[in-house]
Amino acid sequence: MLAITLPSVGAALVCLLIGFLIALIVCFVLKGQLKSVRFKQSASDYVRHDTFTVTRAYDIFLYRNVTRTPKPQPQNKK
Amino acid sequence: MPTMQSYQCPCCGGAITFDSASQNMKCPYCDSEFEPEALEQYREAMTTPEPECMQWQTSESQFEESEQQTLCAYRCQSCGGELITDANTAATHCPYCGNPVVLGERLDGALKPDYVIPFKLDKQAAMNALLAHYKGKKLLPKVFRDENYIKEIKGIYVPFWLFDADVSADLRYRATRVRFWSDSRYNYTETRHYLVSRAGSLSFAKVPVDGSSKMPDDLMESLEPYDFSQAVDFHTAYLAGFLADKYDVDAKQSMERANDRIRRSTQDTFASTVIGYSSVIPEHTALQVKNGTAKYALFPVWLLTTKWNDQLYTFAMNGQTGKFAGDLPMDKKAFFRWLFGMTAVATPIILILGRVLGFL
Numbered sequence: 001m002l003a004i005t006l007p008s009v010g011a012a013l014v015c016l017l018i019g020f021l022i023a024l025i026v027c028f029v030l031k032g033q034l035k036s037v038r039f040k041q042s043a044s045d046y047v048r049h050d051t052f053t054v055t056r057a058y059d060i061f062l063y064r065n066v067t068r069t070p071k072p073q074p075q076n077k078k
Numbered sequence: 079m080p081t082m083q084s085y086q087c088p089c090c091g092g093a094i095t096f097d098s099a100s101q102n103m104k105c106p107y108c109d110s111e112f113e114p115e116a117l118e119q120y121r122e123a124m125t126t127p128e129p130e131c132m133q134w135q136t137s138e139s140q141f142e143e144s145e146q147q148t149l150c151a152y153r154c155q156s157c158g159g160e161l162i163t164d165a166n167t168a169a170t171h172c173p174y175c176g177n178p179v180v181l182g183e184r185l186d187g188a189l190k191p192d193y194v195i196p197f198k199l200d201k202q203a204a205m206n207a208l209l210a211h212y213k214g215k216k217l218l219p220k221v222f223r224d225e226n227y228i229k230e231i232k233g234i235y236v237p238f239w240l241f242d243a244d245v246s247a248d249l250r251y252r253a254t255r256v257r258f259w260s261d262s263r264y265n266y267t268e269t270r271h272y273l274v275s276r277a278g279s280l281s282f283a284k285v286p287v288d289g290s291s292k293m294p295d296d297l298m299e300s301l302e303p304y305d306f307s308q309a310v311d312f313h314t315a316y317l318a319g320f321l322a323d324k325y326d327v328d329a330k331q332s333m334e335r336a337n338d339r340i341r342r343s344t345q346d347t348f349a350s351t352v353i354g355y356s357s358v359i360p361e362h363t364a365l366q367v368k369n370g371t372a373k374y375a376l377f378p379v380w381l382l383t384t385k386w387n388d389q390l391y392t393f394a395m396n397g398q399t400g401k402f403a404g405d406l407p408m409d410k411k412a413f414f415r416w417l418f419g420m421t422a423v424a425t426p427i428i429l430i431l432g433r434v435l436g437f438l
Contacts, residue, residue, distance in 0.1 A: 015429040016421070023420035027413055030216045034406040039296045042346060043339035045303040048281040051244075052347060056277035059253070063271050068264040 084155050084179045085318045088112070088120055093156060093177035095319025098197040098397070103315055114315035121315075154179060169235065169314075169322035178319045189324050193309040193375040194235065194316050197397040201231055204380035204395045207402040211393065216416065219409040222386050230383045233397060235317055235376035236298065237289035237325035240306075241282070241336040243370040247344050248277045250362040253355040272355070276348045282340055286377070287332035289325030293379075294392070295335070300403035301396040304377055308398065312376065322376060329372040341365055 085094045085103060092107035096114070103112045112120075156177045163170060169180045205228070212223050251274040259266050284306045288298040310316075344365055352358050378397025383390060386407065393404030 011432070012429065015432065016425050018428050019424035020417075020421045022424045023417050026420055027217075027417045030416065031408055031413065033215050034217060034408055036211075036403045037294070037296050037300045037405050040299040040302055040339065042343040043282055043285045043336070044343045044346065046282050046285045047343060047347070048283050051281035052278065053280070054276060054278040054348075054351060056275060057351065058275050060273045060275075061270060062273055065269045065271075066266060067269075068266045070264055071260065071262070073263075 084177050085117060085121065085315060086156075088117075095178050096196065096316050098200050101196060101198075103318065114313050118313050118315050167321070168324045169317035169320055171321075178317075180314045180317045180322070190374075191237070191312040191376050192373040193240075193306075194312045195304055195306070195309045195375070195377050195398050196316050197233060197320065197378040198308075199380070199395070199397055199400055201233065201380065203400060204231055204382060207395050207400055208382055208393060208404075211402050211404065212406070215406060217408045217412050218406050219386075219412070222407055228382055228384050230381075232381045233320040234379050234381055235320055235322035236293055236379045237323060238286045238298075238375050238377050239289050239325070239329050239332040239336070240284040240286055240373045240375050241333070241340075241370065242284065242373070243336075243340060244279060244281045244368045245340060245344050246277075246279045246366040246368065247348055248362075248364045249345070249348050249360065250275050251349075251352055251358050252361050253352060253358045255354070256356040274352050274355075274358070276351060278348065280344060280347060282343070284373075285336045285339060286375075287335045289327045289329075289332060289374070290323050291326050292323065297392065297394050297403060298379070301379065301394055301401050304396065304398055309375060317376075320378075325374065329374075333372070337367070340367070 086092065087094045087105035087108060087110055089110045090105060090108040092105050094103050094105045094110075094112070094117075096102075097104035097111070100111060103114055103117050104110070105112075154177065163181065167181060169178070171178055208228070212218060253272045253274045255270045255272070257268045257270075259268075286302065286304065288295050341363075345360065345363060349358065349360070380395040380397050382393040382395070382404070384393075385391070389407070391404065391407070393402065395402045
């Protein structure tokens with residue numbers, strides 16, 4: 001038989017917070033639907049077909065960095 | 079002498095307008111249809127020079143000096159009524175008889191547009207688009223939707239500058255590739271640094287920039303793109319029945335906006351060739367614009383205005399494609415109703431899921 005137990009106050013508060021954040025995101029999406037006037041950032045609609053040409057393309061390796069961090073070691077059992 | 083053109087039907091003499099459905103000039107009285115070019119030739123053949131019939135008022139009703147620069151008076155050829163327009167109006171309606179009139183000399187010489195995209199959609203299509211624009215907006219005030227009263231719907235030919243350019247670009251980026259591995263004692267992170275260089279070219283055609291200071295630039299850009307393949311050589315006949323302004327922002331002033339958009343597109347296009355890196359940071363960008371030209375065109379826009387809570391809301395529809403734009407008000411009460419309602423629904427679901435999945 002499934003035992004029905006009440007959640008702890010902490011767990012309930014965490015769920016409430018997550019639920020509130022989800023609702024807030026949805027509400028801001030709904031608010032965003034009301035705005036449709038924006039500047040166009042680019043002119044990509046007006047690039048002439050087949051005019052894009054790359055005349056030079058090179059990638060030069062400059063240098064490398066290596067960093068290391070110690071792994072947490074398991075404690076020795078006595 | 080300031081002159082204006084009203085197109086009269088060769089059959090019945092009624093005032094005729096451009097019909098967006100048939101893409102011809104149509105007489106609303108006898109339903110005759112005429113091609114704009116043919117009507118233009120007919121009008122030119124029928125026009126005889128008229129003596130000066132209008133003088134600037136120089137008596138006590140004289141315009142202020144500042145007004146003289148911005149206002150002009152015309153006499154309607156149909157009813158004789160006097161129209162006062164601002165200096166940029168190129169097509170309007172007579173306030174007395176309602177006949178459409180085109181103020182021809184406003185678009186003569188250097189001010190003559192190179193192209194016009196005729197209206198493809200009518201006023202009813204604009205109304206339908208507005209209603210569709212309201213649909214599905216959960217936070218739109220119900221009162222705004224239900225009691226919406228459109229104050230004005232205007233079909234306007236908006237002046238645009240169209241920029242053509244060939245762009246050469248030279249770009250440099252700093253890029254990194256990151257690799258992770260570990261052994262029994264350490265976690266390693268290797269970052270390899272690269273200098274990436276790209277050069278090339280691309281061309282732009284007909285990048286539009288709004289040439290009217292009266293029109294909000296962001297609203298006009300929201301209606302893009304227009305299909306320029308449907309543009310035709312300019313004839314004043316296309317303006318009959320609509321409003322039109324000549325440009326008051328010249329090509330030089332508009333160039334800066336075109337350059338901004340061209341620069342952004344060029345950067346994006348070349349950045350798309352820099353692949354396989356964990357991070358890419360632009361370090362240097364040099365663009366050269368060659369063969370830059372600017373053409374002047376009139377684009378069709380339906381403008382709808384409504385007032386609500388003492389605030390004016392302006393919507394616009396692309397008169398060619400039907401693309402609609404306009405910011406809507408938000409119902410703050412509805413916002414909080416949705417916020418708390420969804421929180422109330424989501425919280426127990428998360429709680430139950432947490433129990434079932436075993437993390438609570």
